[in-house]
Amino acid sequence: MKGMTVIVKTITSWVKILIFLFGIxxxxxxxxxxxxxFAGGVxxxxxxxxxxxxYGRDFVEENLSLPAASRIDCLGAFSFAMIAILGLVxxxxxxxxxxxxxxxxxxxxxxxxxxxxxLSNIAIGLKVGxxxxxxxxxxxxCCKDFRPGTSVNKKKE
Amino acid sequence: MNIPLPLFVVIPLIVAFLLPIIxxxxxxxxxxxxxxxxxxxxxxLALSILSLGKSDVYQVGKWTIPLGINLVLDGxxxxxxxxxxxxxxxxxxxxxxxxxQYTAKPKYLSLFLLMVAGMNGVVLSGxxxxxxxxxxxxxxxxxxxxxxxxxxxxxxxxxxxxxxxxIASIFVLFGVALVYGNTGMLNMAxxxxxxxxxxxxxxxxxxxxxxxxxxxxxxxxxPFHAWLPDAHPSAPAPxxxxxxxVLIKTLGxxxxxxxxxxxxxxxxxxxxxxxxxxxxxxxxxxxLAIGQRDIKRLMAYSSISQVGYIVLxxxxxxxxxxxxxxxxxxxxxxxxxxxxLLNHSVYKSLLFLTSGSxxxxxxxxxxxxMGGLTQRLPLTRATCTIASASIVGIPPFSGFWSKLILVVxxxxxxxxxxxxxxxxxxxxxLIMYLKLQRYVFLGDLPEKFKKIKEHRGTMLASMVFLAVLxxxxxxxxxxxxxxxxxxxxxxxxxxxxxxxxKNIITISGM
Numbered sequence: 035m036k037g038m039t040v041i042v043k044t045i046t047s048w049v050k051i052l053i054f055l056f057g058i059x060x061x062x063x064x065x066x067x068x069x070x071x072f073a074g075g076v077x078x079x080x081x082x083x084x085x086x087x088x089y090g091r092d093f094v095e096e097n098l099s100l101p102a103a104s105r106i107d108c109l110g111a112f113s114f115a116m117i118a119i120l121g122l123v124x125x126x127x128x129x130x131x132x133x134x135x136x137x138x139x140x141x142x143x144x145x146x147x148x149x150x151x152x153l154s155n156i157a158i159g160l161k162v163g164x165x166x167x168x169x170x171x172x173x174x175x176c177c178k179d180f181r182p183g184t185s186v187n188k189k190k191e
Numbered sequence: 192m193n194i195p196l197p198l199f200v201v202i203p204l205i206v207a208f209l210l211p212i213i214x215x216x217x218x219x220x221x222x223x224x225x226x227x228x229x230x231x232x233x234x235x236l237a238l239s240i241l242s243l244g245k246s247d248v249y250q251v252g253k254w255t256i257p258l259g260i261n262l263v264l265d266g267x268x269x270x271x272x273x274x275x276x277x278x279x280x281x282x283x284x285x286x287x288x289x290x291x292q293y294t295a296k297p298k299y300l301s302l303f304l305l306m307v308a309g310m311n312g313v314v315l316s317g318x319x320x321x322x323x324x325x326x327x328x329x330x331x332x333x334x335x336x337x338x339x340x341x342x343x344x345x346x347x348x349x350x351x352x353x354x355x356x357x358i359a360s361i362f363v364l365f366g367v368a369l370v371y372g373n374t375g376m377l378n379m380a381x382x383x384x385x386x387x388x389x390x391x392x393x394x395x396x397x398x399x400x401x402x403x404x405x406x407x408x409x410x411x412x413x414p415f416h417a418w419l420p421d422a423h424p425s426a427p428a429p430x431x432x433x434x435x436x437v438l439i440k441t442l443g444x445x446x447x448x449x450x451x452x453x454x455x456x457x458x459x460x461x462x463x464x465x466x467x468x469x470x471x472x473x474x475x476x477x478x479l480a481i482g483q484r485d486i487k488r489l490m491a492y493s494s495i496s497q498v499g500y501i502v503l504x505x506x507x508x509x510x511x512x513x514x515x516x517x518x519x520x521x522x523x524x525x526x527x528x529x530x531x532l533l534n535h536s537v538y539k540s541l542l543f544l545t546s547g548s549x550x551x552x553x554x555x556x557x558x559x560x561m562g563g564l565t566q567r568l569p570l571t572r573a574t575c576t577i578a579s580a581s582i583v584g585i586p587p588f589s590g591f592w593s594k595l596i597l598v599v600x601x602x603x604x605x606x607x608x609x610x611x612x613x614x615x616x617x618x619x620x621l622i623m624y625l626k627l628q629r630y631v632f633l634g635d636l637p638e639k640f641k642k643i644k645e646h647r648g649t650m651l652a653s654m655v656f657l658a659v660l661x662x663x664x665x666x667x668x669x670x671x672x673x674x675x676x677x678x679x680x681x682x683x684x685x686x687x688x689x690x691x692x693k694n695i696i697t698i699s700g701m
Contacts, residue, residue, distance in 0.1 A: 112208040128197040129252035
């Protein structure tokens with residue numbers, strides 16, 4: 035797994051950051067423009083997948099280790115649920131957009147508007163990005179150097 | 192004050208996402224995550240018991256129906272919630288020790304809680320699309336749990352389960368799409384209102400057929416049962432208990448009853464179809480179970496037969512209601528079906544837990560290789576015998592009462608052949624569980640099992656808890672106050688039929 039040629043590596047090193055920034059943009063402007071947490075998360079993951087294709091899996095695992103990705107994955111889902119719970123605490127009903135109704139109405143079409151929706155988008159973006167990354171890495175593990183003894187949930191003998 | 196209904200879904204969901212993070216902190220984290228999971232299940236049990244006898248409609252995010260999502264708590268939902276919580280509490284307590292033999296315990300706990308969240312969601316959901324979403328959450332968690340051992344046989348069973356389960360989900364999704372296309376609504380109450388005003392059309396009839404096939408697959412009624420005898424034995428024992436105990440009932444029987452009774456409304460052909468499926472499941476499941484040598488496979492086939500009983504009770508009630516217009520008899524039959532549902536979730540999960548105890552002590556599931564285990568596993572034997580007596584229907588154990596009610600209802604409605612069939616299948620059940628007792632616990636103890644020890648502690652505690660329930664569950668129909676709290680509201684929901692939509696719409700203040 036040494037990766038691809040110099041040309042691909044060089045281009046990747048320039049492009050990856052643009053893709054990553056574009057993903058962040060899609061997530062943050064999810065309530066204003068087309069896109070949102072899911073689409074942005076997929077773009078975030080795709081920048082890592084590009085690095086994985088160009089430089090090989092080991093390089094990408096040094097950058098973002100699998101346990102760390104798994105934690106981000108759980109954290110995203112957890113914070114999404116917490117935002118909903120906060121609606122119950124502050125707004126009186128589950129999933130109420132309490133920020134928009136009480137604390138932070140904001141102007142339409144501004145970045146800071148729509149209450150909890152951008153926060154939910156960020157949580158979903160983290161969740162989708164990390165889990166899609168994990169899915170692709172797991173698939174690549176299974177296809178290349180899969181050893182029968184290395185499966186995660188092995189029964190202790 | 193009413194309990195906010197989303198808590199039933201959100202508490203397990205939040206803890207499920209926390210557990211892998213806590214579990215990755217090393218040895219302490221692992222035991223902390225186990226403790227946290229147990230506390231969560233206990234809290235859910237307390238919440239579900241507290242909400243007995245209440246009814247509530249919750250509008251998520253204060254969006255009014257039919258625009259928003261609503262959660263509905265009524266008698267039937269509470270009954271299912273209690274069943275799910277009791278079984279998941281026992282199974283979780285059992286897993287504390289049992290799951291030590293696998294390496295990734297926090298992941299297991301996380302998937303377990305996701306499954307519980309999905310089932311609670313299915314039970315509480317007030318619109319059919321969310322019902323589908325939660326059905327998928329619960330099913331996908333269960334696919335992963337069936338294959339949790341990652342060995343050849345388990346992965347194969349999991350794959351088969353996944354393919355058939357997804358076919359079922361696709362049927363349900365197509366049904367939802369057809370209903371949406373024909374009525375313009377996703378909320379159950381409003382769909383029902385629209386059907387009452389405009390009548391059925393071919394699209395809706397086809398959707399009803401898809402729902403029967405989809406939920407029938409999830410409930411493992413006989414023409415759709417092929418996945419169950421592979422999937423349930425391959426899972427770890429507490430998961431088999433959850434799958435057989437509550438998953439097939441919440442995703443299958445509950446959803447079927449809800450859609451047919453409360454949304455589409457009963458009709459004579461539908462009641463006959465359900466009755467035919469139920470009787471087929473009862474007999475075929477029982478016949479297939481008798482020949483099995485693997486303990487868990489035997490129990491899995493017997494689950495098919497017992498789900499037949501439950502659907503039989505509900506369908507018989509529907510048939511009496513449509514054909515003879517006799518509400519009293521119809522409620523008696525439905526009471527029998529729902530009580531059997533509750534009983535079956537308790538004793539079948541107990542049976543699977545005892546099978547887990549036997550398997551972890553002896554290392555095999557083949558009955559022919561065992562024998563005389565009553566000397567080495569006395570308490571497992573005692574609980575297993577209680578559960579077997581209960582499933583066969585020996586008084587005073589719980590199974591007797593539900594079967595008695597079913598027989599009485601069938602005889603009074605002049606369906607003598609159905610009563611005869613119930614008794615006959617009970618006899619087959621007796622044969623298979625006598626066989627289990629004979630081969631596993633009686634006879635000579637093989638040399639290699641002379642030294643085995645019974646697991647004490649939490650595994651035993653959960654089995655004894657369920658065994659005590661098996662003995663005392665009969666009180667739910669004998670004592671009028673308990674019956675009025677637990678079972679009667681559930682029966683009223685199904686008997687009420689299409690009044691469901693009017694109730695929901697008035698409660699939510701539209």
